[in-house]
Amino acid sequence: MSIYFEKTYQRSFGTFPLHGEVLHKAMLDAAAVGYRAFDTAQMYENEAEVGVGLAATGLKRDEMLVTTKVHPDNFTEALFLPSVEKSLRDLRLDVADVLLLHWPPIGEDIAPSLKLLAQAKKRGLARHIGVSNYTVKMMREAASIIDEPLVTNQVEFHPLLDQTVLLEAAAETGIPISSYCSVARGEVFKYPLFEEIGKAYGKSAGQVVLRWILQKGVSINTMSTKPGNISDNFDVMDFTLSSIDMVRIDALMKTGYRIVTRELVPWAPKWD
Numbered sequence: 232m233s234i235y236f237e238k239t240y241q242r243s244f245g246t247f248p249l250h251g252e253v254l255h256k257a258m259l260d261a262a263a264v265g266y267r268a269f270d271t272a273q274m275y276e277n278e279a280e281v282g283v284g285l286a287a288t289g290l291k292r293d294e295m296l297v298t299t300k301v302h303p304d305n306f307t308e309a310l311f312l313p314s315v316e317k318s319l320r321d322l323r324l325d326v327a328d329v330l331l332l333h334w335p336p337i338g339e340d341i342a343p344s345l346k347l348l349a350q351a352k353k354r355g356l357a358r359h360i361g362v363s364n365y366t367v368k369m370m371r372e373a374a375s376i377i378d379e380p381l382v383t384n385q386v387e388f389h390p391l392l393d394q395t396v397l398l399e400a401a402a403e404t405g406i407p408i409s410s411y412c413s414v415a416r417g418e419v420f421k422y423p424l425f426e427e428i429g430k431a432y433g434k435s436a437g438q439v440v441l442r443w444i445l446q447k448g449v450s451i452n453t454m455s456t457k458p459g460n461i462s463d464n465f466d467v468m469d470f471t472l473s474s475i476d477m478v479r480i481d482a483l484m485k486t487g488y489r490i491v492t493r494e495l496v497p498w499a500p501k502w503d
């Protein structure tokens with residue numbers, strides 16, 4: 232992994248559940264404040280619109296880092312590679328910078344889909360590959376099955392949920408973690424602690440949340456449609472939370488607030 236990749240991937244702009252004008256405006260606003268990494272998925276059914284949005288940013292190909300994710304319905308020999316080729320046509324790219332398996336397959340035998348993912352990379356359809364929504368057990372299995380480096384396991388990660396075991400698995404397996412639902416879809420803002428801590432650094436509550444995630448060694452994926460929030464979410468590199476503030480925020484992890492529960496997403500694995 233290059234330093235350029237690591238630095239750019241630290242702050243990705245998410246595109247779920249955006250479509251149409253709202254999506255395009257958000258992508259333009261994101262590019263204007265400095266975002267260069269964009270995140271989509273076959274499941275979001277917006278890859279073609281993201282392709283239009285990427286072109287509209289005017290960024291050169293080597294200035295952007297685009298992630299897409301393969302839908303589990305396409306985890307078969309017949310469907311996997313054609314589905315990635317379609318994603319690339321929709322995104323107007325000839326290669327994905329990052330290609331992820333969006334969810335573990337139901338039944339949880341991860342080996343066949345990982346092999347298909349590695350094939351996509353070998354065929355030149357992806358520069359980097361990774362996974363999403365993997366448990367600790369799956370991270371360990373994946374690291375033993377696949378020769379290629381996995382650049383991320385993208386999971387729900389925010390201060391209201393204790394994902395320490397995944398961080399430990401990341402250190403053990405070498406598969407870094409990246410976040411989604413980074414501000415817990417707004418739930419974090421019910422806790423005054425973030426604003427209170429932010430005052431000492433001249434930063435907003437959202438920036439404190441995202442900085443906490445970065446200082447856990449996790450890359451951030453955020454989505455917003457509001458220019459002020461988009462700009463705030465990107466502007467998180469010029470301060471460092473003290474270890475005391477990190478520990479104060481850590482205390483909220485016991486809240487155990489999970490958005491992507493198995494009730495909401497029946498195909499989710501049994502979470503750690």
Ligand SMILES: NC(=O)c1ccc[n+]([C@@H]2O[C@H](COP(=O)([O-])OP(=O)(O)OC[C@H]3O[C@@H](n4cnc5c(N)ncnc54)[C@H](OP(=O)(O)O)[C@@H]3O)[C@@H](O)[C@H]2O)c1
Pocket residue numbers: 244245246247248270271333363364385386410411412413414415416417437438452453454455456457460461463464
């Ligand atoms: N791999 C997966 O299975 C998976 C699952 C879910 C999501 N994702 C990816 O992760 C991205 C982000 O996750 P998410 O959108 O679900 O959750 P999120 O980033 O926690 O929440 C987005 C919501 O929070 C608000 N928000 C964002 N920044 C804010 C700020 N600084 N202050 C106040 N409100 C703020 C946004 O509203 P406003 O528009 O009003 O700012 C938006 O409604 C998605 O877009 C998608 O690309 C991946």
